[in-house]
Amino acid sequence: MMQWEGISEFVYVAENESFTLASKKMAISTAQVSRQISALEKRLNIKLFYRTTRKVSLTEEGRIFYQHCRSVLDGLDAAERAITNLQSKPQGKIKLTAPVTYGEKQILPLVNNFLKQYSDVEVSAYLSNQRVDLVEDGYDLAIRLGNLSDSSMMAKKLGERSNFVCASPLYLHKHGIPHSISELNKHSCLLGTNNYWHFRESDKEKSVRITGRLRYNSGYSLTDAALKGLGIVQLPDYYVKQHLQSGELVTLLDNYRAPDEGIWAIYPQNRHLSPKIRLLVDYLVAHLS
Known part of the structure; x- marks a missing residue:
């Protein structure tokens, strides 16, 4: 750190x-400027300035040293501008992962x-349910x-998703409408990878x-089976929303619907959230919430 002391002064x-003018532009005292210059000359073991009561001028050694110091400070200014530009104009690579279907349909x-919008950003995405x-x-x-x-990660909530129990009017016409959770065992249920469906009953999950x-x-295959009258299904909104709106599917057991689930962006605690990541997360929040 001592190598930098006195350089700006x-x-x-x-x-x-x-x-005096240097101290005013740096917003420090003249005495402080003088102390830093004296310490710098002592450390370098050279005289940098000729001093008179009327004028301060560089020595030959001082002129050589100034040229190098000016280049160093110019480089620091360029580095600061580069970081500022990076913050105002995101650029660089983002590596992300998301669940397969949700990633395909919503995230990507x-x-x-x-x-x-940001042509200098590159994205590499790996979709996996693992x-x-x-x-x-x-x-x-x-995502x-x-x-x-995992408490070792930082998390930002992007939005929520709803799970709907639903069936086609064709199925309900043939098999009737279940009015309680206990009636599901009398119906043909369409299963995914989970053996359990989630509900809320008496304010308890x-x-x-x-x-x-x-x-x-x-x-998608479960949705197709439900549309063709093969049974009742529980699926997230992004699979069935358009079919519920068109009337091809009908929601069931709405009084027992489970609370909405969170959609999260997570990232390591020890990793600085760069401007490009922060901007992408904010973008997802704006469009998913």
Whole structure:
């Protein structure tokens, strides 16, 4: 750190040919400027200025030293401008991960819109329903759904998703409408990877084990089965919303609907949230909340 002490004072004095003017421009006392210059000359073991009562001028050694110091300060100014530009105009790579279907349907289309606005940003996305290790695998950001269990990560809530129990009018016409959770065991239920459906009953969250003759690990395929009258399904809103609006599917057991689940952006605690990441997260919040 001592190598930097007195450098700015030296350059200001050299350029203004005055200790007093240098002190005013630096907003410090003349005595402080003088002390820093004296200490610098002592450390370098050279005389940097000729001093008279009327004028301050550089020695030959001082002129050589000034040229190098001016280049160093110019470089520091350029570095500061580069960081400022980086903050005002995001650039660089973002590596993110998200669940497969939600990533395909909700996240990546928004990322594409984000990239249209910020042409200097690059994105590498890996979609997986498996939890990846953000730190070990070098991810800047992950999108997670539901309850968060990893307390070692920082989290920002992007929005919420709703889960709907629904069926087609065709199925309900043939098999009737269930009015309670207990009636589900009398119906054909369409299963995903989870054996349990989630509800709220008497202000308490409740998980109910479901059985059925059809099991897919694809939300789109389960939606198609429900549309074709094969049974009742519980799926997130982004699978069934348009079909509920068109009347192709009908919601059931609305009084037992589970609380909405959080949609989260998470990132490592020890990783600085760079401007490009912060801007992308804010963009997702604005369009998902």
